[in-house]
Amino acid sequence: MTYCKNCGVELDGNMNFCPLCGEPVSREDLVRKEHARFKRSKQEEIIISDYKKLTRIQRRKLFWELSGIILASGIIVSLIINLVLNKNITWSKYTTTIGIVALANITFIAFWQKKILLLFSASFISNSILLMLLELYNKNISWSTTFGIPLLFAAYVITLGLISLVKISRQRGLNIITYSLIAIGLLTICVEGIISINTINRLSFQWSIIVLACIIPVSAILLFIHYRLKKATDLKRFFHI
Numbered sequence: 001m002t003y004c005k006n007c008g009v010e011l012d013g014n015m016n017f018c019p020l021c022g023e024p025v026s027r028e029d030l031v032r033k034e035h036a037r038f039k040r041s042k043q044e045e046i047i048i049s050d051y052k053k054l055t056r057i058q059r060r061k062l063f064w065e066l067s068g069i070i071l072a073s074g075i076i077v078s079l080i081i082n083l084v085l086n087k088n089i090t091w092s093k094y095t096t097t098i099g100i101v102a103l104a105n106i107t108f109i110a111f112w113q114k115k116i117l118l119l120f121s122a123s124f125i126s127n128s129i130l131l132m133l134l135e136l137y138n139k140n141i142s143w144s145t146t147f148g149i150p151l152l153f154a155a156y157v158i159t160l161g162l163i164s165l166v167k168i169s170r171q172r173g174l175n176i177i178t179y180s181l182i183a184i185g186l187l188t189i190c191v192e193g194i195i196s197i198n199t200i201n202r203l204s205f206q207w208s209i210i211v212l213a214c215i216i217p218v219s220a221i222l223l224f225i226h227y228r229l230k231k232a233t234d235l236k237r238f239f240h241i
Contacts, residue, residue, distance in 0.1 A: 064110040068103055075099045093137060101130040116163060124156045146198045154190035158183050174226040178219040185212040 007021045075096050082092035104126045112119040128149045135144040162183045166176055185208075192208035 060110040060113065064106060067106045071099045071103045071106075094134070097130060097133050097137075101126050116160065120156055120160050124152065127152055147194060150194045151191060154194070155187060158187050158190070171226070174222045178222045178226070181215045181219050181222075185215040188212065 007018060078092045078095040079089065082089055105123050108119050108122045108126075112122070128144075131144040131148040131152065135142065135148075162179055165179045166172065169175060169179075188208040188211045189205065192205055193203055196202065196204040
């Protein structure tokens with residue numbers, strides 16, 4: 001921090017004159033500020049340069065380590081606060097469970113990024129366990145096996161199919177938007193189907209059919225535009241962004 005030598009008012013780093021008394025900032029202060037700014041910028045450049053030198057594996061490992069430290073700190077703090085205030089573990093079991101599952105998913109993403117099937121399987125299992133544990137904490141509620149896990153499974157399967165389609169696509173542009181819209185439509189079908197089975201004991205589709213009916217013509221138009229164009233439909237060039 002820099003202070004005016006005449007009146008003692010705190011000065012911002014870009015000030016050449018005191019806003020209160022008008023006293024000019026001394027040349028030494030300006031040089032000192034400029035040197036500190038230059039030193040800080042050089043340190044930031046070194047940090048960025050060192051990060052860029054890391055390989056992808058090293059970057060993922062660094063991300064995993066930082067995430068682990070943050071989540072572990074949050075879990076420990078929540079447990080301590082819960083024990084101090086309530087003399088027992090009550091609400092902190094939710095934050096602890098969610099934190100552990102989040103760390104597990106981050107671990108899968110960091111180390112199994114290229115093993116998509118293994119990544120999705122492990123993530124689905126860990127999130128299913130999370131849903132069952134949350135249901136176990138609330139003994140009077142029963143939803144994980146009837147709604148939660150089936151909906152989660154449908155979402156994972158559809159997402160895996162979408163990623164597979166994107167990977168095998170040679171030209172990526174409007175067709176990716178089309179695949180995403182179709183995936184959303186299929187997910188709505190699954191959601192309404194699972195809900196209807198567990199509420200009225202039979203398959204019933206109403207609002208999801210309307211959603212899918214709206215998506216299909218839009219998807220058809222996008223696919224037509226994508227494959228009708230002679231060159232690859234690059235989104236940035238197509239929309240001039």
